Amino acid sequence: xxxxxxxxxxxxxxxxxSRLQRFLNLEPDSLRQQGTEVVDIFTETINCVLDNLYPxxxxxxxxxxxxxxxxxxxxxxxxxxxxxxxxxxAQLQLIHSSWLQPVTHIFxxxxxxxxxxxxxxKNVSVVLSNSYSFEESDLASYFEYMLRSNIEVAAQGxxxxxxxxxxxxxxxxNWAILIHECGHADYAGVAEHFSIDTVIPTDVDDSVKNMLNxxxxxxxxxxxxxxxxxxxxxxxxxxxxxxxxxxxxxxIESVTHPADIVRICIMLExxxxxxxxxxxxxxxxxxxxxxxxxxxxxEERTKLERRHxxxxxxxxxxxxALQDFVDVISERIDDQMELGKKLVSEDLSRINxxxxxxxxxxxxxxxxxxxxxxxxxxxxxxxxxDEIISRFDEFKKAVKEPRAMLWExxxxxxxxKVSVIYPKGFSLFFGSNNMNLHEKIMIWNSELEVVDKLLLxxxxxxxxxxxME
Amino acid sequence: MVLSDSDIVNLLMNxxxxxxxxxxxxxxxxxxxxxxxxxxxxxxxxxxKQTHFNLKLPQSEIQKHxxxxxxxxxxxxxxxxxxxxxxxxxxxxxxxxxxxxxxxGRLEGRSTWGRAGLQVHSTAGLIDPGFQGxxxxxxxxxxxLPLPLFAGVRIAQIVFYPCNNVMRNYxxxxxxxxxxxxxxxxxxFYQEDEYKKIFKSDNEMIDSQYNETQNV
Numbered sequence: 302x303x304x305x306x307x308x309x310x311x312x313x314x315x316x317x318x319s320r321l322q323r324f325l326n327l328e329p330d331s332l333r334q335q336g337t338e339v340v341d342i343f344t345e346t347i348n349c350v351l352d353n354l355y356p357x358x359x360x361x362x363x364x365x366x367x368x369x370x371x372x373x374x375x376x377x378x379x380x381x382x383x384x385x386x387x388x389x390x391a392q393l394q395l396i397h398s399s400w401l402q403p404v405t406h407i408f409x410x411x412x413x414x415x416x417x418x419x420x421x422x423k424n425v426s427v428v429l430s431n432s433y434s435f436e437e438s439d440l441a442s443y444f445e446y447m448l449r450s451n452i453e454v455a456a457q458g459x460x461x462x463x464x465x466x467x468x469x470x471x472x473x474x475n476w477a478i479l480i481h482e483c484g485h486a487d488y489a490g491v492a493e494h495f496s497i498d499t500v501i502p503t504d505v506d507d508s509v510k511n512m513l514n515x516x517x518x519x520x521x522x523x524x525x526x527x528x529x530x531x532x533x534x535x536x537x538x539x540x541x542x543x544x545x546x547x548x549x550x551x552x553i554e555s556v557t558h559p560a561d562i563v564r565i566c567i568m569l570e571x572x573x574x575x576x577x578x579x580x581x582x583x584x585x586x587x588x589x590x591x592x593x594x595x596x597x598x599x600e601e602r603t604k605l606e607r608r609h610x611x612x613x614x615x616x617x618x619x620x621x622a623l624q625d626f627v628d629v630i631s632e633r634i635d636d637q638m639e640l641g642k643k644l645v646s647e648d649l650s651r652i653n654x655x656x657x658x659x660x661x662x663x664x665x666x667x668x669x670x671x672x673x674x675x676x677x678x679x680x681x682x683x684x685x686x687d688e689i690i691s692r693f694d695e696f697k698k699a700v701k702e703p704r705a706m707l708w709e710x711x712x713x714x715x716x717x718k719v720s721v722i723y724p725k726g727f728s729l730f731f732g733s734n735n736m737n738l739h740e741k742i743m744i745w746n747s748e749l750e751v752v753d754k755l756l757l758x759x760x761x762x763x764x765x766x767x768x769m770e
Numbered sequence: 771m772v773l774s775d776s777d778i779v780n781l782l783m784n785x786x787x788x789x790x791x792x793x794x795x796x797x798x799x800x801x802x803x804x805x806x807x808x809x810x811x812x813x814x815x816x817x818x819k820q821t822h823f824n825l826k827l828p829q830s831e832i833q834k835h836x837x838x839x840x841x842x843x844x845x846x847x848x849x850x851x852x853x854x855x856x857x858x859x860x861x862x863x864x865x866x867x868x869x870x871x872x873x874x875g876r877l878e879g880r881s882t883w884g885r886a887g888l889q890v891h892s893t894a895g896l897i898d899p900g901f902q903g904x905x906x907x908x909x910x911x912x913x914x915l916p917l918p919l920f921a922g923v924r925i926a927q928i929v930f931y932p933c934n935n936v937m938r939n940y941x942x943x944x945x946x947x948x949x950x951x952x953x954x955x956x957x958x959f960y961q962e963d964e965y966k967k968i969f970k971s972d973n974e975m976i977d978s979q980y981n982e983t984q985n986v
Contacts, residue, residue, distance in 0.1 A: 769793050
């Protein structure tokens with residue numbers, strides 16, 4: 302048989318591709334039910350890989366014996382296709398979405414509601430990632446980029462996908478960072494409204510322009526998240542930075558991101574302007590509110606590192622004051638989001654009430670208005686039975702529980718974490734007791750697990766209530 | 771005596787009974803009950819190779835078999851859970867329930883769903899005083915057509931009874947296994963005191979043998 306080697310090689314490559322397809326079809330229903338488009342983009346990319354083989358198959362169908370150069374070209378093409386299959390195979394880790402908390406999809410859909418309908422993505426997929434970083438990527442372009450060196454692949458449509466670190470799977474408090482990533486998915490559609498170019502000096506070279514555009518996007522995503530969540534996003538962001546930043550890392554900017562400390566200051570200013578403060582109850586925590594608590598612990602850590610490492614902190618290279626970006630974005634961001642109602646300081650009064658409920662182990666997806674209940678209670682005690690009958694519907698209304706918004710749930714969660722869980726941890730690990738470290742970790746883990754479950758349940762029931770109301 | 775709507779509202783206002791989320795009190799509070807809604811979690815029974823629950827095995831092994839015996843299903847809002855004719859599944863309330871020490875509750879079906887053949891509990895409808903957590907449904911489709919069940923739909927109701935002089939409430943009961951839970955728990959019948967007594971000598975022997983094999 303002519304071209305035997307090429308034909309066998311080709312069959313092997315095709316078998317690998319078909320096995321890849323079969324794997325994708327193993328659990329498509331359960332994966333799709335979770336609202337992920339990741340399986341679809343895998344399937345489309347595999348189809349692209351197959352398309353690359355058509356001319357080659359055609360050539361092999363023709364019985365004419367290949368000359369040595371053609372043989373080389375065919376085998377090389379098959380090898381590069383096989384490399385593409387390898388690359389895709391390595392990415393199968395992304396479709397272990399069945400491990401993802403089903404509530405994650407509810408969470409992301411709730412966030413997408415803040416983007417105006419004409420610009421809103423139908424879906425933003427979330428996948429668990431092996432690396433500890435929150436990222437947003439267009440999966441179609443990502444696959445195109447990875448396969449480009451092997452074969453020609455054209456990205457099919459947009460598939461915004463967020464990578465969630467595996468260990469954050471059950472932790473809604475840190476899902477706050479997913480909101481920043483949702484902002485990235487939205488930025489391409491919104492960038493033109495901010496006219497960022499007008500604040501970038503014309504005399505800088507393209508690399509600086511690119512850097513500044515990247516920074517503008519990051520600032521937009523931070524403010525997008527602050528508008529939706531208030532202090533809870535800042536708390537999430539700082540704990541993420543706090544745990545990761547190496548000596549003084551929070552003070553160093555990169556081509557893609559302004560320095561974390563600069564971003565934090567921008568967020569603090571936005572919270573200050575809106576008077577959004579979550580006051581900490583009297584405690585030993587030294588700081589009056591959530592934002593200042595987290596800002597100060599990060600600042601203390603950075604100072605400490607700076608003193609011991611004598612790290613030279615590079616000054617910001619930006620030729621424009623970032624404040625110009627912040628002003629341009631802040632001025633127009635409200636018009637670019639479906640905020641419905643802006644967060645105002647008065648709304649925060651309910652956070653304490655919700656945090657108290659959490660401390661009692663009660664989910665906080667909804668809550669009744671304590672003032673309304675108090676006045677109804679008083680009336681109920683004072684009225685005669687016949688009066689109670691005539692006003693009974695009012696009493697029923699008083700015990701009705703309006704749903705808690707996502708931002709209320711997460712801010713109450715952070716308040717609970719700082720005011721209840723941290724002190725429990727301080728006493729468990731640094732107080733006097735006879736437990737060994739293994740026992741302590743077990744207790745700590747069960748404390749955290751209870752909070753995770755309460756918050757997951759709360760987010761889910763709030764979303765179901767949104768449908769039922 | 772069954773508590774009336776005004777008793778229920780009064781207890782809700784005082785925070786003695788907690789039913790949360792109470793999405794629409796006007797509709798949910800009936801003359802002597804509160805309607806409760808379906809949650810998002812289910813446990814279905816799987817076909818497995820085990821011929822029976824072998825209670826002579828160590829508890830960890832029994833737990834493993836029970837996990838194999840049940841399949842967890844989590845539905846999204848607006849997505850139905852289909853309960854097929856004759857099928858049995860565990861479900862749960864959307865609501866978290868907390869009862870005081872002097873009130874017991876009883877889970878009942880709603881006539882709307884009863885007429886469609888849906889049973890919400892097969893045998894365990896009593897909610898002890900002091901219970902806190904979500905309530906587990908023992909769903910059974912007695913009809914001849916599959917039933918699409920959505921989270922948030924009112925499928926059951928709780929009736930309340932005064933219950934004075936309770937000495938030990940549910941959470942204080944030493945044998946309580948399912949309280950303070952936000953998720954459906956698998957059966958833990960093998961942890962009942964009676965089984966421990968029945969298999970006492972066997973278990974001691976088997977546990978030690980099992981531990982030995984594990985060590986090897």
